[in-house]
Amino acid sequence: MPPELAVVLTVRIESERFPGKVLADVEGKPLMAWIVERLRPLGTVIVATTTLPADDAIVDAAKGLNVAIHRGSVDDVVQRVNDAMLRFAPNAKYLLRGLGDCPFIEPSLIAR
Numbered sequence: 001m002p003p004e005l006a007v008v009l010t011v012r013i014e015s016e017r018f019p020g021k022v023l024a025d026v027e028g029k030p031l032m033a034w035i036v037e038r039l040r041p042l043g044t045v046i047v048a049t050t051t052l053p054a055d056d057a058i059v060d061a062a063k064g065l066n067v068a069i070h071r072g073s074v075d076d077v078v079q080r081v082n083d084a085m086l087r088f089a090p091n092a093k094y095l096l097r098g099l100g101d102c103p104f105i106e107p108s109l110i111a112r
Contacts, residue, residue, distance in 0.1 A: 004043060004092065004093045004094060005042050005043030005044070005092060005093070005094045005095075005096060005110075006043055006044045006046065006085050006088070006089035006092035006094070006095050006096070007039045007042060007043055007044065007045045007046065007095075007096045007098050008046045008048050008070075008081045008084045008085055008095065008096070008097050008098065009032070009035060009036065009039070009045060009046065009047050009048065009067075009098040009099070009100050010048050010049075010077055010080065010081060010097060010098070010099060010100060011032060011047055011048070011049050011055075011058050011100030011101075012049055012050050012052070012054075012055055012058070012100070013052075013054045013055050013057060013058060014052070014054060015101070018101075021101050022058060022100040022101055023057060023058065023061055026103070030061050031100075031101065031103055032047070032058070032061055032062070032065070032100055033061070033065055034103045035098065035099075035100065035102065035103055035105065036062075036065050036067055038103075038105060038107050039096075039098055039105065039107065039110075040067075041107065042096075042107055042110055042111060043089075043092065043094075044068065044088060044089045044092065045067045045068070045098075046067065046068040046069070046070055046084045046085070046087075046088045046089065047059075047062040047065075047067050047068070047069050047070070047100075048070045048071075048072060048080045048081055048083075048084040049062075049069070049070075049071055049072075050071065050072065050073070050074040050080070051071045051072065051073075051074065052074055055071070058100075059071070068084075068087075068088040070083060070084035070087055070088065072084065081095075081097050096110060
């Protein structure tokens with residue numbers, strides 16, 4: 001049976017206010033790890049980043065978190081999310097686009 005929920009976590013290194021925030025150390029692990037751990041119990045988690053060489057570090061971190069990884073368009077986030085879902089969770093009933101810099105996402109609200 002396919003998972004009900006696919007969570008596509010959009011992440012990238014480049015940020016105007018805090019470059020590298022997604023990999024910033026928070027209590028001994030990257031910020032992205034906290035977010036993945038919070039979302040993993042809800043369904044399939046897919047890290048969707050860009051094809052830019054700077055985002056290779058995100059791919060390396062995601063491999064350590066044992067999540068699906070999709071690399072796609074730099075400029076078209078909607079296409080990147082769509083491609084990630086079609087590749088890793090094509091039969092999911094629901095889709096949540098998670099943000100790689102939002103550690104306060106509340107899983108119980110999503111589940112509800």
